[in-house]
Structures are given as structure tokens and as C-alpha cells.
């Protein structure tokens with residue numbers, strides 16, 4: 555997926571899109587809603603914690 559498509563899916567601008575620190579997939583890495591990891595990895599990490 556390219557940054558423009560990822561931005562539409564993620565609900566942000568292409569400039570805010572960057573690689574997930576965990577899976578290297580695209581996620582919101584910059585701006586106010588920035589996250590170091592993508593939603594899928596976030597859910598995965600939560601599952602591992604429990």
C-alpha cells in the first residue's frame with residue numbers, strides 16, 4: 555500500500571504516514587494522532603500483555 559492509500563484508510567494526511575516500528579506496515583507516525591506502532595500491532599501487544 556502506498557502512503558496516499560494508507561492515509562485514506564487511516565483517516566490522516568499522506569504526510570502523517572510512516573512505517574510501523576513493529577511490522578514496518580504503514581500507520582500514523584506523525585502529527586497529533588501519531589502512534590509508534592499500527593493499530594493491528596497495538597491490538598497484538600495488548601493481547602500478549604494479558
Ligand SMILES: [Zn+2]
Pocket residue numbers: 574575576577578579591592593594595596
Ligand atoms: Zn504494525
